[in-house]
Amino acid sequence: MRILIIEDEIDLAKSLARGLKDEGYAVDTANDGEEGLFSALSNDYDAVVLDIMLPKIDGWKILEKLRTKKKTPVLMLTARDQTVDRVRGLDSGADDYLIKPFDLEEVLARIRAIIRRSANLTSNSITVGDVILNLASKTVTLKNKAIDLTAREYSLVEFLALHKGEVITRTQLYEHLFDENESSLSNLLDVHVSKIRKKLGPDFVVTRRGHGYCVG
Amino acid sequence: MKLPSSIKWRLQLWYGLILIFVLSALGFAAYTMQRTRTYHDIDDELKLRTNILNEALHPVNQRGARRPQNPPPPRRQSPDTEPTERPALQSPPPPQAAIVFQPKSQDESLFGSENPGGYYFTIITHTGVVLGKSSNAPTLDINQINTSASTKGPITRTTRNTIRETHFVTRIGDSIIVGRDISNELAHLKINALELAGIGIIVLSLGLMGGYWITAQALKPIITISQTAEKISASDLSKRIELSHSEEELSALAKVLNSTFERLETAFNQQKQFTYDAAHELRTPVAIILTQAQSALKKERSSAEYIETIEACLRAAQRMKRLIESLLELARFDSGQELLTKTQISVNSLITDCVDLVEPIAKEKNITLSHAPCELTIHADYEKLSQVLINLIINAIQYNSIGGSVELTAYAKGNSCIIDVKDTGIGIDPQKLQVIFERFVRLDESRKGSNAGLGLSICKAIVTAHGGAIEALAAQPTGCIFRVTLPV
Numbered sequence: 108m109r110i111l112i113i114e115d116e117i118d119l120a121k122s123l124a125r126g127l128k129d130e131g132y133a134v135d136t137a138n139d140g141e142e143g144l145f146s147a148l149s150n151d152y153d154a155v156v157l158d159i160m161l162p163k164i165d166g167w168k169i170l171e172k173l174r175t176k177k178k179t180p181v182l183m184l185t186a187r188d189q190t191v192d193r194v195r196g197l198d199s200g201a202d203d204y205l206i207k208p209f210d211l212e213e214v215l216a217r218i219r220a221i222i223r224r225s226a227n228l229t230s231n232s233i234t235v236g237d238v239i240l241n242l243a244s245k246t247v248t249l250k251n252k253a254i255d256l257t258a259r260e261y262s263l264v265e266f267l268a269l270h271k272g273e274v275i276t277r278t279q280l281y282e283h284l285f286d287e288n289e290s291s292l293s294n295l296l297d298v299h300v301s302k303i304r305k306k307l308g309p310d311f312v313v314t315r316r317g318h319g320y321c322v323g
Numbered sequence: 324m325k326l327p328s329s330i331k332w333r334l335q336l337w338y339g340l341i342l343i344f345v346l347s348a349l350g351f352a353a354y355t356m357q358r359t360r361t362y363h364d365i366d367d368e369l370k371l372r373t374n375i376l377n378e379a380l381h382p383v384n385q386r387g388a389r390r391p392q393n394p395p396p397p398r399r400q401s402p403d404t405e406p407t408e409r410p411a412l413q414s415p416p417p418p419q420a421a422i423v424f425q426p427k428s429q430d431e432s433l434f435g436s437e438n439p440g441g442y443y444f445t446i447i448t449h450t451g452v453v454l455g456k457s458s459n460a461p462t463l464d465i466n467q468i469n470t471s472a473s474t475k476g477p478i479t480r481t482t483r484n485t486i487r488e489t490h491f492v493t494r495i496g497d498s499i500i501v502g503r504d505i506s507n508e509l510a511h512l513k514i515n516a517l518e519l520a521g522i523g524i525i526v527l528s529l530g531l532m533g534g535y536w537i538t539a540q541a542l543k544p545i546i547t548i549s550q551t552a553e554k555i556s557a558s559d560l561s562k563r564i565e566l567s568h569s570e571e572e573l574s575a576l577a578k579v580l581n582s583t584f585e586r587l588e589t590a591f592n593q594q595k596q597f598t599y600d601a602a603h604e605l606r607t608p609v610a611i612i613l614t615q616a617q618s619a620l621k622k623e624r625s626s627a628e629y630i631e632t633i634e635a636c637l638r639a640a641q642r643m644k645r646l647i648e649s650l651l652e653l654a655r656f657d658s659g660q661e662l663l664t665k666t667q668i669s670v671n672s673l674i675t676d677c678v679d680l681v682e683p684i685a686k687e688k689n690i691t692l693s694h695a696p697c698e699l700t701i702h703a704d705y706e707k708l709s710q711v712l713i714n715l716i717i718n719a720i721q722y723n724s725i726g727g728s729v730e731l732t733a734y735a736k737g738n739s740c741i742i743d744v745k746d747t748g749i750g751i752d753p754q755k756l757q758v759i760f761e762r763f764v765r766l767d768e769s770r771k772g773s774n775a776g777l778g779l780s781i782c783k784a785i786v787t788a789h790g791g792a793i794e795a796l797a798a799q800p801t802g803c804i805f806r807v808t809l810p811v
Contacts, residue, residue: 118611118635125628126618186606208610211617 108222108262109133109150109283113143113169114158114184123156126211127218131245131258131265133286140164144172151282152179153225154218157201159185159192167199174200180221182214219243226269233268235323238307240268247307254306259284263299267312267322276319330545331538338534342527350519357515361508362487366479368440369489372433372501373477376444377493380454434459442503449496460502461486485509544573552580560588600763600776604646608639615639649777653762656784663704663788670699670733670740677712678731681720685729690720694731699740701809703789708809711782711793712742715805718778719746727802739791740809746802756795756803782807 110132114120117138124134135150137143140161147155147169155173159166170181183201185192196204202221205214219242223231231243239248245261247254256264262284267275280296300312300320313321434442434457443460447453477491488502551564563584564577619632655661674694685692712731719729727747734741751759758764760783765776786793791809798804 116607116611118638119607119614121635122611122614122618122632126614126621129618129621184610186603207606208613211614211621214614 108153108266109135109286110154110156110218111143111146111150111152112136112156113140113147113161113166114156115139115161116158122211123214126215129258130215131262132218133262133284133289135286140166140169144169147173147179148176150287151177151279153222153283155179155181156214156218157181157183159183159187159196167195170196170199170201178225180225182217182221184209216243222269228269233265233271235268235271235311238264238268238311240265249307256303256306260299260303260306263296264303264307264322267320271323272321274315274318274321279319331542334538335531335535338538339527339531342530342534346523346527350523353519354512354516358512361512365487365503365505365508366489368442369479369487369501369503370477372442372444373489373491373499375433376446376499376501377491380446380497380499381493381495440503442501444502445498445500447498447500449498454497481505548573548577548580552584555584560584560591597762601646601650604763604776605643608642608646611639612636646777649781652781653777653784656781656788661784661788663707665702665704667700667702668705668708670697670701670742673705673708674712674731674733674742677709677716680709681713681716684717685720688720688723689726690723691728692716692720692731693728695733697733699733699735699811701740701811703809704785707785708789711785711807712744714778714782715744715807719744719748719805722746723748723802735811736808738811740811742807742809744805744807745798746804747798748802750797750801751795751803753797756797759795760793 108131110127112120112123112127112134114123114136115138120136120138124136127134132153135146135152137146141163143157143161144164146152157166157169161169166183166185170183173179173181180202181200182203182205183196184205184207185196186207188206193204202224203217205217219231223242228242231241233240233242237250241247242265245265247256247261247264263280266280266283277296284296300314303312311322315321434444441459443457445453445456445460477489479487479489481487485504485506486502487505488500491499491501493499548564551562555562563581615632615635619629624632652661674697678692678694682692716729716731723729723746729747730743730745732743732745755764760779762780763776764779783793786807786809789809791807793808794806796804796806
């Protein structure tokens, strides 16, 4: 899962990024509207955290422009707490709305929720054969036995499970699992996949030669 | 007893009391007049009869002669002479001897039980002998009559409640008592009094009803005003009192109230906006501290990460501290608690000191800072005015274009000293020039600076406290001028 944070308060952006990275998300940050809009349009993010008051281009405009091109779920952050602002935010195409100050846990929960909704899921668990993923606790069980996965491994399993039945290309996986600052070696993905197969069974992830990977 | 506090009831009470007083006075006067007239009529009749009897007893042609020497009157039954009569009177007189006088036949109808008025008479000589009486005359206490008849002339009085009597003492000392039962007249008077009281009560209740209606009508607009005022104070300050133009005094009151509500609403909205803005400004630093601390505590971190977190929290806390300081400073100016330490200061040294302080910032941004010498001195608080000028100069530097300049000029105009801070930046939106000194208004909405849009508000508060004025003007060809006008 790759998330973009557009927030001009550097300290706030940093703490959000750290909190999200700890959850296994790949995180990019943009500190002004222009940079944020460019990043949001040029990458396929799984979610965008967008502040409203931004230098250069404000949050409303970014949302407007983003919606003409992409369906990326957007969580808006703002210091305005009046109903008109909330209504405006949601009407402009924001998927959720969070008022400052907020708890980190709430941001994380709302990001999980908008990602889940964008994958058309109604509950927090995904079942793939004998494997059950819990999106809220980020845990995986195989035949009711808890399996210990690293954050990156979990992200990979989660991304594939959210796109159950679809073939996901290596490029897509790179884009969604690694942020722009990570110098990812091309075989890093194969290492993760082989580890997942060891833990969840050799048939859990199917390799489609020349196309990519698929689960379910 | 506690008086009712409502104007309506108090008016009603006073009105009622006055009405009762006036009606009682009128009723009493009417009754007294009626009573006097009744008695007067009765007394006239009694006097008339007394005179008739007197005439009969002492015919006018014999006036001056003593009765004992007179030939006995024709109707005197006793032919005895005076000397023989006297001794007879000294002994208890025989009952028939008492009836010694009969009125003339034409006068007889004036007395007796058949007489419609029920008049009676008794004639008693000065020696106490009953000379004559009508058939319906009551038995009298002779002694009492004699003592009371010490004065000559008629005495009229009411005895035994319903008897009106005239006691006339003739020139020789005989008593003629004419009386009648006046219970009929008294009953009439009583009925009259009751009628008057009844009329009084009807008039009073009509009056009270009328008074109630008039009071209610007169107070109706006041009630409307108070109801509206209540509604306004309870919920919605935007409501206003509507009144017809006819009630001049009340519409004036309504106007006063409306303008008060107007000012209240403005002040209230400003206060609301101020509180909202202040809370708004605190949201971001609080969000920083919360998320920084929460993400740092999620798992074990390196000491570099901890330092970074603590520094971020510190920055947020300092930002809040500055905001709180600014708010408190404004609050002190608002409540008039901020005291100015005024001294005679030279405008030139004030400007030079400020420019020297800000010079490094200007150099950093490649801005030329210049000022013209000025000979003026003003009576002002040096510290506070430095704060104003530094704030204005820093703003002028921050919003300037690269390689621009900031120019300070001071000059006298009338009784004022004017200090202009002119920059060559992009200038300010003409719409914003009006509101730039209002709290939490920023030149650039997204600029989350250190003073949260309170810097210029504080400048304004300081200048206003000095009795001066501050304004923002558009400069030619570009930029803007912040003009501080101070009294010399």
